Amino acid sequence: MRNLPDWMEHLDDEDLNFIKKFVLASGSLKEVANLYGVTYPTVRLRLDKLIQKINLQKDQSSDSYVSLIKKLALDDKVDFETAKFLITEYKKVKEEV
Structure with missing residues (x-):
């Protein structure tokens, strides 16, 4: 199979x-x-x-946090605007580190 x-x-x-x-x-x-x-x-x-x-x-295979946020948005647990905001802010913080 x-x-x-x-x-x-x-x-x-x-x-x-x-x-x-x-x-x-x-x-x-x-x-x-x-x-x-x-x-x-x-x-x-x-x-x-x-x-x-x-x-x-x-x-x-990329960032697990970003994948989680995207999955939550796809499952209607978080709206897409909130998901985009969370990902954008996360990436800003990650760049600062």
């Missing part, structure tokens, strides 16, 4: 199911929206969050 790529190992079942439906719908967000019974913008937002989650995996 093949090992999953790193970016897939950290996705939950809901994310993998969304990817499967997206691929089976030939990448049609409109069709995926119909499958889920939601609007196109809702599916677009879901896809954008999934893309951010995958990109976050690439950043995991």
Whole structure:
């Protein structure tokens, strides 16, 4: 059996199911929206969050604090403006040291 790529190992079942439906719908967000019974913008937002989650995996090897803040923002625990502020301030302090 093949090992999953790193970016897939950290996705939950809901994310993998969304990817499967997206691929089976030939990448049609409109069709995926119909499958889920939601609007196109809702599916677009879901896809954008999934893309951010995958990109976050690439950043995991970098600073763990920044990765944590990004993950909190993706999980809606912190809003994006607050996350950007925390990361910016953290980087300023880190540069001073």
